[in-house]
Amino acid sequence: EAQVTQNPRYLITVTGKKLTVTCSQNMNHEYMSWYRQDPGLGLRQIYYSMNVEVTDKGDVPEGYKVSRKEKRNFPLILESPSPNQTSLYFCASRQGGQPQHFGDGTRLSIL
Amino acid sequence: GNSVTQMEGPVTLSEEAFLTINCTYTATGYPSLFWYVQYPGEGLQLLLKATKADDKGSNKGFEATYRKETTSFHLEKGSVQVSDSAVYFCALIMWNFGNEKLTFGTGTRLTIIP
Numbered sequence: 001e002a003q004v005t006q007n008p009r010y011l012i013t014v015t016g017k018k019l020t021v022t023c024s025q026n027m028n029h030e031y032m033s034w035y036r037q038d039p040g041l042g043l044r045q046i047y048y049s050m051n052v053e054v055t056d057k058g059d060v061p062e063g064y065k066v067s068r069k070e071k072r073n074f075p076l077i078l079e080s081p082s083p084n085q086t087s088l089y090f091c092a093s094r095q096g097g098q099p100q101h102f103g104d105g106t107r108l109s110i111l
Numbered sequence: 112g113n114s115v116t117q118m119e120g121p122v123t124l125s126e127e128a129f130l131t132i133n134c135t136y137t138a139t140g141y142p143s144l145f146w147y148v149q150y151p152g153e154g155l156q157l158l159l160k161a162t163k164a165d166d167k168g169s170n171k172g173f174e175a176t177y178r179k180e181t182t183s184f185h186l187e188k189g190s191v192q193v194s195d196s197a198v199y200f201c202a203l204i205m206w207n208f209g210n211e212k213l214t215f216g217t218g219t220r221l222t223i224i225p
Contacts, residue, residue, distance in 0.1 A: 042215035090154055097206055102154040
């Protein structure tokens with residue numbers, strides 16, 4: 001079954017404590033992307049990757065890092081989380097001119 | 112830049128009512144248009160799409176027509192069910208062999224009451 005898997009699904013943590021949200025897809029897609037969803041703002045792209053070792057900033061990259069060492073994985077790293085990064089995060093992947101597949105989301109609360 | 116404007120919610124309807132959720136877009140060029148649905152506690156699922164002007168996307172009784180002249184892609188369903196309660200997002204993508212990211216509207220929460 002085609003899947004984009006995110007972990008954890010929920011996390012409550014404190015300001016400044018580094019965290020990583022993992023994303024893995026089993027469809028051999030080249031393109032992967034991270035979005036955050038906030039009320040009244042819809043989804044906004046944080047970072048994207050066109051292929052292994054190729055990453056670039058989206059619309060709201062501040063405070064985030066990503067890496068793409070393998071095609072299937074695209075972790076989102078918050079080196080020093082702050083309360084304004086409390087949000088619902090989605091990973092997505094896509095191949096060619098096809099619509100994106102989304103994970104089930106990760107709800108982060110930064111206290 | 113590209114943008115999507117969709118009807119503010121929340122929208123509450125009775126079962127079997129007619130649904131319209133408005134969506135208009137601004138883009139330089141000819142985007143592909145999508146409606147995504149987000150059920151409680153889940154990720155986004157593609158509901159329907161249209162890739163060129165006058166295309167009609169349809170799925171699960173929902174329809175939307177790509178109207179280039181009005182830059183619109185309104186979502187409609189003739190008779191809604193309680194199971195249609197969800198958040199609906201209109202989105203566009205420009206295929207440019209670069210960062211072909213989705214640009215989303217703000218989402219419309221739909222609640223159907225029995």
